[in-house]
Amino acid sequence: MDYQLIRAKTVVERTGLGxxxxxxxxxxxxxxxxxxxxxxxxxxxxxEIQGWIDDCIEQRNRIYGPSPFASTEPASxxxxxxxxxxxGLSxxxxxxLGRDGHFPxxxxxxxxxxxxxxxxxxxxxRSRIDLRSQRSSAGAERLQS
Numbered sequence: 001m002d003y004q005l006i007r008a009k010t011v012v013e014r015t016g017l018g019x020x021x022x023x024x025x026x027x028x029x030x031x032x033x034x035x036x037x038x039x040x041x042x043x044x045x046x047x048e049i050q051g052w053i054d055d056c057i058e059q060r061n062r063i064y065g066p067s068p069f070a071s072t073e074p075a076s077x078x079x080x081x082x083x084x085x086x087x088g089l090s091x092x093x094x095x096x097l098g099r100d101g102h103f104p105x106x107x108x109x110x111x112x113x114x115x116x117x118x119x120x121x122x123x124x125x126r127s128r129i130d131l132r133s134q135r136s137s138a139g140a141e142r143l144q145s
Contacts, residue, residue: 005043016077016115030110057117060107069104071119078116086121
């Protein structure tokens with residue numbers, strides 16, 4: 001097996017967890033433990049972190065069913081602030097759309113922390129762009145008639 005080690009910054013970006021939460025979860029055994037790279041430099045096995053992310057998504061899918069916005073890219077998480085920034089939607093609108101099945105549901109990361117799958121958010125944004133294109137095409141066809 002070909003292993004790749006990733007640093008804390010990359011783990012934080014992919015999991016959506018804060019740096020201190022990352023270390024606390026590792027100590028509690030709820031996140032894969034780091035491997036020592038040097039005196040005080042930890043690294044994580046990329047496949048183990050990806051497996052943890054995939055397990056969190058699978059747990060959500062067992063509860064709510066598969067997402068209609070599923071993505072084929074390797075999963076990583078976005079926290080609420082990043083999702084609001086990417087979509088322009090408010091917090092309450094995100095939760096309402098998710099509850100109604102019109103936006104990807106958040107994934108419970110444990111300890112009261114939740115995040116959204118980045119690829120699913122991107123797929124939702126693409127679906128909105130496609131909808132705009134369909135509507136503008138239909139409008140152009142009506143004007144030509």
